[in-house]
Amino acid sequence: MPRAGLSPAAVVDAALAVLDGGGPDALTLAAVAKRTGVAVPSLYKHVRSLGELRVLVGARLVEDLAERLGAAVMGLSRDDAVAALMRATRAYVREHPHRYAAMPLDPLHEPAQAEAGQRLMEVFLAVLRGYGLHGADAVHATRRLRAAVHGFTSLELAGGFGLPEDLDDSYQRLIAMVTASLPA
């Protein structure tokens, strides 16, 4: 019986594949075990529990998103950067719907996710720094931006907008609403 050569990272890889295939509810230890070719209890050698696996998966998701958004805003500033940030987020959600559904909304509260969460937050703050925003104003602006992006994409993802008619148009107007709320 050859050894599978698993590792925490490999388990997370498999979990991510399972997540992509069937969504957050499908992310079960049985599914991950089948995919790694290992018996269910063997997973406990690499991961403390299903809860911890979810946290580790969440950390990876935040890392990915942070990297992608960082790349998207590179070389841009102000309204262009905001638009790029918002469009890149929506593109990510449409490309990986199940991943966004499993994305932790409070990565800073979980030690294993805090570093990635910090990087993601940095992207937002860097974009807003281009407007000369600092301190409380920057915090408020970040919250507006995040609320708009997360609100729209999560509603779209859940099918909360009825028919997918004119959604691009709606999003363009949402972007305009956000940029209009930022200093000239």
Next chain:
Amino acid sequence: MPRAGLSPAAVVDAALAVLDGGGPDALTLAAVAKRTGVAVPSLYKHVRSLGELRVLVGARLVEDLAERLGAAVMGLSRDDAVAALMRATRAYVREHPHRYAAMPLDPLHEPAQAEAGQRLMEVFLAVLRGYGLHGADAVHATRRLRAAVHGFTSLELAGGFGLPEDLDDSYQRLIAMVTASLPA
């Protein structure tokens, strides 16, 4: 052995109490059965499955929210109505966090929730009608409004905003951002 005198509505009542007490994950048939003083399989006499129970609970949640928001905007128009709508939603989320976490985002797609969903959507549309918005413009504005409200409240609910510092202030600015995007 006296009969419990259950009914679908009574089961939903109990489910709502369970939801309030422990959140969406605590909404289990075992918990509902315990609360109604009945054995688990007996619930199937009133509800087809846990899935259906969730749908019915969701319908009640949307009804409640629609009623509340309708009352909140009564007698108000334009920016005042938008502000009231947004504030009332946030107040609901803070008052019943577990209920909002279980709130269906696409009530129109589920027959049992469609009627309540329609009523809720009507409140949004009625408020925007005060701006003279019709057709596509009204649709886009509704989406902006919903995105802002849902985005902020769900992020706040999940603890995604770090410390609860100046959240009222942030929300006020979010309201201003939305109203500024509507016709003068």
Next chain:
DNA sequence: GCTGTAAAGCTAACAGCATTAGCTTCGCCT
């Protein structure tokens, strides 16, 4: 090259979950 050991795998078992089948009993209607 052999051996000792820690890690990585396994099977067996348990508790909690949703669900189904089939039985019993209640309470109303005639």
Next chain:
DNA sequence: AGGCGAAGCTAATGCTGTTAGCTTTACAGC
């Protein structure tokens, strides 16, 4: 009084996550 449908029950199944305890692998050091 009798009948009948609805409402309850127990028993059983299969799926979860989790733990305990055993076996085996692969490498480190002699």
